[in-house]
Amino acid sequence: MRSLILAFVVSAGGAIAAPDTSLRPVHRDGAGLKLEQSGSIAPRPRDAAGQAAVEGGRGLAQSLRPELRPRKFRRIARAQERLRKKGAVCGDVDIQGVVVGRVPGSKRGCGVTDAVRIRAVSGIGLSQHSVMDCGTAKALKTWIDETAKPAFSRKGGGLKNIRVAAHYACRTRNNRPGGRISEHGKGRAIDISGLQMRDGTLITVRSGWNDPATSKAMRRLHKGACGPFGTVLGPESDRFHRDHFHFDTARYRSGPYCR
Template sequence: IPRSLRPSLRPDGLEQRVRATATRQIPGRVTQPGSRSGDLCGIPGLVGERLEPITGRSSGCGIAEPVRLRSVDGIALSSPATVNCDTARALQTWVQRSLVPTVGRTGGGVSSLRVVASYACRTRNNQAGARISEHGRGNAIDIAGIGLANGSELTVLSDWGGGRDGRILRDLHRGACGPFGTVLGPNSDRFHRDHFHFDVARYRSGPYCR
C-alpha cells in the first residue's frame, strides 16, 4: 500500500512521557534543561541544570536537590559540578567578592575555573574508616586552577609558593573563608597541595580555614 514519506505527527505529550520515564529510571538525569539561561537555584548568573535526587550507595551520601553547575556569572567551569544549591550560591559569592576583584585584569581577567571534584560518595580524602566527605553530600567543590583570558592559568600546585601569582592565590584562599564554612589548601595537609577544597559545612566556632 503506498504511503507518504512524511513522518506522522507525534502524539500529544509523548516527549514529556518519555522524559519522565527516563528521569525515573536514571538517577541524576536532567529534569530542568531550561535553567541553562542563567537562573539555576533561583539566582541569576548560575547556569546549569536541575537533576533528579541522587541516592548514595553508602549511608550518609546523596543530594536531595542536586544541580549540575556549568558556569558562574559567565565564568565557565572546566567540568560541570554536581552540587547542591547552597554550594552553588557560596561559589557565586566567592566569585563576585573575591575571585573577580582579586585577579582583576591579570592575564586579561578570569575566564574559567578548573574543577577537579564535586559530588562523590566517598570518605574524607578517600581514607578507609574516615567519615563521609562533604563531597558525598553535595556540599563541596575542589578547584585546582584559575583560567585567564590570555590562555594562561594560575595553578594551586605550581603558583602557591610566592610571587605575584602566589599572592593572588593566597588572597583567593582567604576570600573563600566566610562564603564557605571549610576552606583547605596547600598549607592544610598533603591531600590538598594541588587544589582548594571549599565546602559549606558550618561550625559553631566559625569557618575552618587552613
C-alpha cells in the first residue's frame, strides 16, 4: 500500500514540473510586458511616474497615438463650414454670393434668367460683387483655380483679390450705338483690369502686360482662360481691351475665340 502511494506522488510531481507548452504568443520586449520563468506573461513593473520600465533604456516613453484636436478648434471649423455652405451659390461651396434670380433687361436681348451675385471664388475676393449666370461663375472658378492662383503663387504672398472692371450691364458690344447686345447684357461676361496680391501689390493689365517682371504671368492668365471661356480678349486684341481682359462664355462651333 505504501509503495502505491509513493508512486502516485512521484507521478503527480512530474506532471507539475512539466514545461509549459502553451502556443500563446509572447509579447515583444519593450511593449510593457515581460515573460516570467513559468512562461506566463505578467505586466512590467512601473516607475514612480506610472510609466512602464524599459530594459536597457530602450522602448517608447509615450504613446504615438495622435492627440485629438481640442473641442474649441473643432467647433470653429464646423462653424466656418456652415458659413461657407450658407453663402454658397451654383451648388458649389467655393462660389460665394447670393442668388438674384431673374434680371430683366431694359433692351431687347438683355437679361438673365437665373442670376447670382458673386463676392468671392475659391477664396479670392472680387473688387465689386458681380452679377452673372452660374455657367460663367463656374468658368471663373476653373480659371482662378487652374491659372490665376498658380500664376501668382510666388508673387507678393499669392493672389488675394481680382479687380473687376465690368460684369452684367445691358449694353451693346463696346458700347457702340446700334450694335449687337454684348455678352455682358446676358450675364455671361466679366472684365478684369487687375489683380491684387496679399502684400497689397496691385498688378494691372495695362501696366503688367509688357512689364518684364509680370508679362509672362499676364500672358499665362490670357492663355489659361481660353477653354473655360468661349471668348477671351486682351490688350493685343483691339483698342477697346488695352487695359483689361474680357472673358465670356459664348460658344462657337469652331471653338474658343481668343485674341
